[in-house]
Amino acid sequence: MRFLDLSVNNIGVFRGTHSFDLSPSKGAHLNRHITVITGHNGAGKTTLFRMIPLALHGSLAIGERLGKQAFNNYLHDLLHRHNTRDGSSVSRLADVAVKVAYVQSGITTEIGVRRIFKRHGRGVTEELSVTQDGEKVATNDPQGWLNDLIPVGLLSVCFFDAEELASLVGGSTKTDALLRDTIRRLLGLYLVERLQADLKHYILKQGGGKDTDNLREKLLQEQSLLESLDGQLASIQKDHAELESEQKECQAALAQQERRLLAEGGDYAKQRPLWQKQLTATIAEIERLEELVREHSNKLLPFTLAPQLVMQLNQRLGFEAELRRKQIAIELWQHKAKEILAAVEEPAFWQEIDLPSDELKAHVSGKLQSLLDALQPEQSAGALIHDLSSSEVSQLKAWIHHVCFGLDQQIIGLGGELRTLRERRQRLDEDLQRVPEDDALAAIHQEIAELQTRLKDVYQRQLKLSEQLGKTTAQREEHFRKFERARKEYEAAKTGERGADLAVRSQRVLYTYQDALVKQRLEVLEKTFVEAFNRVCRKEHLLTSVMIHPETFSVELRSINGRIIELEELSAGERQLYVLSLFRALRQISGYQLPLFVDTPFARLDEAHRQRLLEHYLPDVSDQVVLFTNDAEERAMHPPEAQHNLARTYTLIHDTVRGETIVTTSSFTGTKASGLPLEVVHGN
Numbered sequence: 112m113r114f115l116d117l118s119v120n121n122i123g124v125f126r127g128t129h130s131f132d133l134s135p136s137k138g139a140h141l142n143r144h145i146t147v148i149t150g151h152n153g154a155g156k157t158t159l160f161r162m163i164p165l166a167l168h169g170s171l172a173i174g175e176r177l178g179k180q181a182f183n184n185y186l187h188d189l190l191h192r193h194n195t196r197d198g199s200s201v202s203r204l205a206d207v208a209v210k211v212a213y214v215q216s217g218i219t220t221e222i223g224v225r226r227i228f229k230r231h232g233r234g235v236t237e238e239l240s241v242t243q244d245g246e247k248v249a250t251n252d253p254q255g256w257l258n259d260l261i262p263v264g265l266l267s268v269c270f271f272d273a274e275e276l277a278s279l280v281g282g283s284t285k286t287d288a289l290l291r292d293t294i295r296r297l298l299g300l301y302l303v304e305r306l307q308a309d310l311k312h313y314i315l316k317q318g319g320g321k322d323t324d325n326l327r328e329k330l331l332q333e334q335s336l337l338e339s340l341d342g343q344l345a346s347i348q349k350d351h352a353e354l355e356s357e358q359k360e361c362q363a364a365l366a367q368q369e370r371r372l373l374a375e376g377g378d379y380a381k382q383r384p385l386w387q388k389q390l391t392a393t394i395a396e397i398e399r400l401e402e403l404v405r406e407h408s409n410k411l412l413p414f415t416l417a418p419q420l421v422m423q424l425n426q427r428l429g430f431e432a433e434l435r436r437k438q439i440a441i442e443l444w445q446h447k448a449k450e451i452l453a454a455v456e457e458p459a460f461w462q463e464i465d466l467p468s469d470e471l472k473a474h475v476s477g478k479l480q481s482l483l484d485a486l487q488p489e490q491s492a493g494a495l496i497h498d499l500s501s502s503e504v505s506q507l508k509a510w511i512h513h514v515c516f517g518l519d520q521q522i523i524g525l526g527g528e529l530r531t532l533r534e535r536r537q538r539l540d541e542d543l544q545r546v547p548e549d550d551a552l553a554a555i556h557q558e559i560a561e562l563q564t565r566l567k568d569v570y571q572r573q574l575k576l577s578e579q580l581g582k583t584t585a586q587r588e589e590h591f592r593k594f595e596r597a598r599k600e601y602e603a604a605k606t607g608e609r610g611a612d613l614a615v616r617s618q619r620v621l622y623t624y625q626d627a628l629v630k631q632r633l634e635v636l637e638k639t640f641v642e643a644f645n646r647v648c649r650k651e652h653l654l655t656s657v658m659i660h661p662e663t664f665s666v667e668l669r670s671i672n673g674r675i676i677e678l679e680e681l682s683a684g685e686r687q688l689y690v691l692s693l694f695r696a697l698r699q700i701s702g703y704q705l706p707l708f709v710d711t712p713f714a715r716l717d718e719a720h721r722q723r724l725l726e727h728y729l730p731d732v733s734d735q736v737v738l739f740t741n742d743a744e745e746r747a748m749h750p751p752e753a754q755h756n757l758a759r760t761y762t763l764i765h766d767t768v769r770g771e772t773i774v775t776t777s778s779f780t781g782t783k784a785s786g787l788p789l790e791v792v793h794g795n
Contacts, residue, residue, distance in 0.1 A: 112211060112212070112705060113134065113211065113734070114163060114210070114211055114212075114735065115134045115211065115212055116209070116210050117130070117159065117207075117208070118131070118209070119158075119159065119206075121204065122189060122205050122206075122207055124154065124191070124765060124772040125191060125772055126193050126769075126772075131159070131761055132146075132759065133737055134735075134758075135758055136758045136779075142756060143756055143779055144736055144756055145729060146759055146760075146761070147745065147760045147761070148738070148739050149740045149742065149762055150742070150762060150763030150764065150765070154764065155772045157272075157710055159739065163266075163270070166208065166209045166224050167257060167266070168258065168263045168266075169226065171263045172266070176352045183233075187235050190205050190228065191771070202230070204229055205227075206227040207225070209223075210222070210224075211223075211261070221245075222242070225240045226240075227239075240253075241253040241256065241257060269708060270708045273710060273715065303624070303625050307621055323604045326597065326601040329597050329601075330600075330601045337591060340583060344580070344584065344587060351573065354572055358569045361562055361566040364562055368558050368559050386539055393532055394536065397529060397536065400532065422511075424507070428504055430493065434493055434495060437488065440488050444486075444487055444488055452480060452483070456476070626661065629661050635700050636659065636696050637656070637657045639695075639700060640693055641657050643695045643696050649717075649723060653685075654669070654676070656669045685720075688720060691728065692728075695732050704734060706734075707735070708736075708739070709739065729756065754779065759777060760777040761774055761775070762777070
């Protein structure tokens with residue numbers, strides 16, 4: 112199985128579509144199988160690391176017990192948010208796509224998977240599209256088809272978060288369970304177990320004599336008790352998973368409230384006493400200056416504070432006085448013109464003219480009207496704004512003359528100082544408005560206290576569940592032993608019957624085969640694991656032997672002097688190498704060609720262990736390796752021996768202003784005897 116490329120669109124910090132070529136570069140003398148994706152923390156490395164499992168398996172890639180609402184919230188948080196003038200905007204459409212080269216019956220086929228996410232308010236829907244060699248797969252359940260082709264459990268040996276690998280060795284139970292499940296998947300033991308279950312069911316369904324019936328009834332009772340305990344264990348594990356989810360939710364909310372407290376009660380709250388003191392002093396100074404101005408200007412205070420507006424008012428009053436004079440003249444002219452036209456209409460006006468005709472009268476009246484219209488004074492442009500009497504205009508002009516020419520220039524200076532002080536007061540008022548009220552900060556403190564109390568309660572409930580889980584597990588193991596005894600007694604009673612006898616024999620053969628296969632594989636795994644660990648650990652020959660229990664899959668490490676080494680004795684870096692070496696050994700004995708994706712591979716490693724990982728692990732652990740590194744880790748890939756296997760490097764640069772990540776590419780081509788690249792091709 113090979114992952115050919117990955118494409119994300121409006122996912123996380125990635126705005127628009129970004130494609131990543133993950134395929135190895137192969138040739139006669141070329142084996143560049145390592146792709147590096149590097150960038151600062153927050154640039155999107157972990158987002159890309161999680162996209163391939165998400166594209167293939169949807170919510171199953173996040174967690175088997177993840178609820179529908181929790182997955183919806185996860186998808187909503189995954190959508191890209193880009194900065195706008197009004198804040199940030201959440202993308203309405205996003206998708207992730209991956210291409211996989213898969214070998215079936217010796218024939219390579221290309222699988223294309225695309226998962227589209229559409230936002231509707233706070234809700235997000237997803238659409239899945241699966242193709243095989245460019246053609247849509249002929250199935251009504253594309254997700255089920257994908258799960259059969261690439262089981263979700265298979266990705267657990269392909270994708271590793273180095274920051275979380277330490278948790279796998281934090282307790283032997285986690286490591287043993289992970290090792291047991293991985294061996295079952297890689298060796299196909301789950302098929303043997305399924306066949307064993309089918310045979311048990313067949314035997315239980317067979318009839319027999321009285322003793323057989325009694326034994327079968329006893330076996331069914333034990334099986335019922337065992338199933339009941341399994342149900343209780345599943346319920347406890349579900350509750351435990353829900354508590355873990357609640358714990359993460361509380362921790363996230365607590366971190367958010369702490370950031371809010373810092374943002375809302377930062378420098379502004381510290382500056383509040385100083386700003387209040389400055390505001391009080393400014394108000395007192397304003398009042399003092401206003402009193403001085405009143406003393407100097409008596410009733411003319413408004414005029415003294417705006418001398419330019421006073422001059423404009425004076426000009427306007429003169430203009431309106433001229434406008435009134437013209438209007439009076441026009442009204443007088445119009446009145447006289449009406450009197451003249453009325454006189455022409457009187458019979459006395461025509462007495463000296465012998466019998467004038469009506470046409471002559473109309474002609475004379477028309478000519479006279481035209482002449483009067485032509486001689487009428489022109490109307491001035493503008494309108495009267497101030498409806499004042501002549502005495503009021505005179506009073507205003509007297510005040511204006513007194514302000515402009517009679518008052519002391521000191522008042523004008525005081526007016527300028529008042530303007531400056533009022534502007535300062537406005538700025539102080541605005542600053543104080545941004546300071547949060549004590550009640551608001553108290554509410555945040557209260558929320559933090561409540562979240563801490565809730566988190567403490569979650570921890571206590573987790574402790575009780577862990578105790579309950581231990582007790583129920585012990586009960587289940589006891590009843591399992593009783594079930595096994597009842598099963599063996601029943602199987603022995605059924606040996607007289609041909610069908611049951613054959614089934615029992617088949618079971619024994621399967622048990623023997625399974626035990627032999629596990630022991631054989633574990634022997635190879637133990638030897639391979641020791642070699643792999645000692646190659647990458649700077650303390651050479653730290654381990655001389657490893658014993659893995661074939662039933663519990665617990666791991667026992669021994670040093671060169673035969674002393675048992677506890678996992679807690681190993682450093683954080685050595686524990687990381689322990690897990691990586693264990694999975695490398697598992698890959699080797701499985702016979703599968705599986706890719707390897709590692710997030711922060713050098714996180715807990717010192718320089719010596721990094722060098723050993725580069726020289727003795729990454730070159731041949733897989734035919735396809737993709738590393739997600741930060742800046743410090745990326746520098747570990749600079750030496751020539753590290754670059755010898757590099758196919759390409761993607762650099763993620765986060766633009767905080769635009770709120771998105773920019774991707775640049777460096778492709779390595781060609782070879783030299785020294786291992787240095789002949790050519791490095793850069794692109795965006």
